[in-house]
């Protein structure tokens with residue numbers, strides 16, 4: 139088992155504080171009568187929290203009366219195969235330099251991943267920001283540079299600001315293949331899932347820096363579930379678990395901010411203004427394993443049409459069925475554990491992923507695989 143709470147100078151990884159928090163969580167679970175057979179189930183929406191929970195062995199040191207469910211907050215994991223196929227088609231156009239974050243390279247499409255397309259000769263380059271892609275466009279005026287924009291509200295502002303910069307500078311050979319998605323309809327889709335078992339949410343820290351706390355209020359008022367916006371250190375997660383259990387214990391349902399040192403209650407108005415200027419809501423957007431979710435994606439506004447790769451290239455977005463036996467959808471909604479998927483650890487491994495949850499380190503299946511969750515009850 140991974141050693142919990144890494145020792146060191148980081149005060150958010152202090153072992154003694156962690157032990158005290160774990161004891162207090164145990165007391166709360168006892169008060170609530172939670173057991174392994176009847177656990178309190180908390181969903182971490184963000185893949186970053188899934189990674190923290192596994193890397194620091196939190197689920198292994200917490201009482202059996204607490205169960206983590208791993209939600210759909212890893213943007214790489216929820217990319218549908220048809221959109222990866224679109225990326226490959228654009229990238230294989232000989233006029234194009236296709237740019238992407240590295241973690242999208244290995245996501246399987248129906249025929250190949252971007253990594254395989256690159257091996258087959260497509261000009262695909264990894265970048266660290268959309269501004270890197272814009273710089274490539276400046277330096278290669280005879281090529282079409284396409285940036286693969288993906289992620290929740292965390293990454294949307296930098297993409298939007300890059301499009302605004304491209305417009306200001308009159309750069310004509312830059313475009314964006316927009317696959318940005320929004321968190322709130324996603325949470326609503328989880329809450330509306332038949333058999334939904336979530337007792338409370340560990341809310342995403344980075345997304346909340348942009349959107350603030352207000353958009354989550356419906357979760358408490360309409361669905362009677364608490365949410366605590368949470369940081370990414372192990373003590374952040376433990377404190378949020380205690381805050382959620384405390385709400386349940388006191389019979390209150392609120393949206394709270396554990397990550398106040400970073401997340402302003404009202405979010406980031408400048409970032410939201412850039413998002414609003416460049417993007418508009420799509421009526422629906424397809425998610426890998428979850429089907430179509432209304433108003434969950436954004437597209438580029440008409441004003442910026444010349445920077446829209448979807449309009450500049452023939453993008454088909456074919457509907458592609460998930461591979462036989464793949465349980466990604468169930469894992470994403472917390473109704474299936476990774477080890478319950480018949481492909482887990484056999485046909486589907488991080489080296490040879492069948493589903494996208496095995497690709498990114500923030501994907502639940504990859505985290506289970508990497509940190510020893512190959513058996514029932516490991517997390």
Ligand code: SF4
Nearest residue numbers: 465466479486493503
């Ligand atoms: S093991 Fe692979 S196919 Fe099964 S749910 Fe996980 S990622 Fe999807």
